[in-house]
Amino acid sequence: MPTTETVSIDKGIDIWHNFGTQYFLERREIGIFNIGGEGTITVDGTVYELGYKDCLYITMGAKEVLFASKDSEKPAKFYMVSAPAHCSYETRLIKIEDAAKRPLGAMETSNKRTINQFIHPDVLKTCQLSMGMTVLEPGSVWxxxxxxxxxxxxEIYMYFEVPEDNVVFHMMGEGKETRHIVMQNEQAVISPSWSIHSGAGTSNYTFIWAMGGENQAFDDMDVIPTTELR
Structure with a gap:
């Protein structure tokens, strides 16, 4: 979260020790969401302006990435997920209004929500990274x-817009032996490929999801009937 100074993506990171490369995105791609005040991300000299809930995809090979806030009193909050990459595509800014919208659920089942697809095959090409944002409507919690x-x-879930004094019960583990983690505002949880990833809040909330792996086929999943969960 930059305030009064510009922050480089590799600040405080030993790039060679952690990645075995000369710079952060030499062999990686990254998706970055802004969940704070207005800010900028400069990629190899090109400045991208991100408002609340905007997203920037940066392709493999970008050497210099700099973060800054427009107002130190209302700083930007940049949440990012990166993954290994094998080729370069196009660095691109996706505004919240330009994300692909997919309404799901209903008030009767307490899960009326909109899935906003940002880094997604229907929006732009990437190597393996996919990211989006799911917004639950008031009265919906699942x-x-x-x-x-x-x-x-x-997959990784990062919960935010969780009202003060509220939490989300995030469920994970194998379907036959689930566990839960109590998540608070602006906390993230990693679910390995064999784990479910569902949640129920004490209020409505928003979360950013990020996936990486062998494919980007979103229908390639194994559904577990709710009555079979243990």
Missing amino acids: NTMPSHTHERRM
Whole structure:
């Protein structure tokens, strides 16, 4: 979260020790969401302006990535996920209004929500990274039901817009032996490929999902009937 200074993507990171490369994105791609005030990301001299809930995909090979806030009193908050990559595509800014919208669920089942697809095959090409944002409407608390797994991809959920004094109960593990983690605002959880990833909140909320793995086929999943969960 940059405030009064510009922050480089590799600040405080030993790139060679962690990645075995000369710079962060030499063999990686990255998706970055802004969940704070207005900010900028400069990629090899090109400046991208990100408002609240905007997303920037940066392709493999970008050497210099710099983060800054427009107002230090209302700083940007950049949340990012990166993954190994094998080729370069196009660095691209996706505004929240330009994301592919997919309404799902209903008020009767407490899961009326909109899936916003940002880094997705229907929007732009990437090597393996996919990212999006799911927004639950007031009165809805469940996400990702029926539960499922996808053996060829792992997934990360980052919950935000969780109201003060509220939490999300995130469920994971094998369908026959689930466990839960209590998530608070702006916390993330990693689900391996064999694990379900569902949640129920004490209020509505929003979460950013990120996936990486063998494919980007979103229908490649194994659904677990809700009555079979244990």
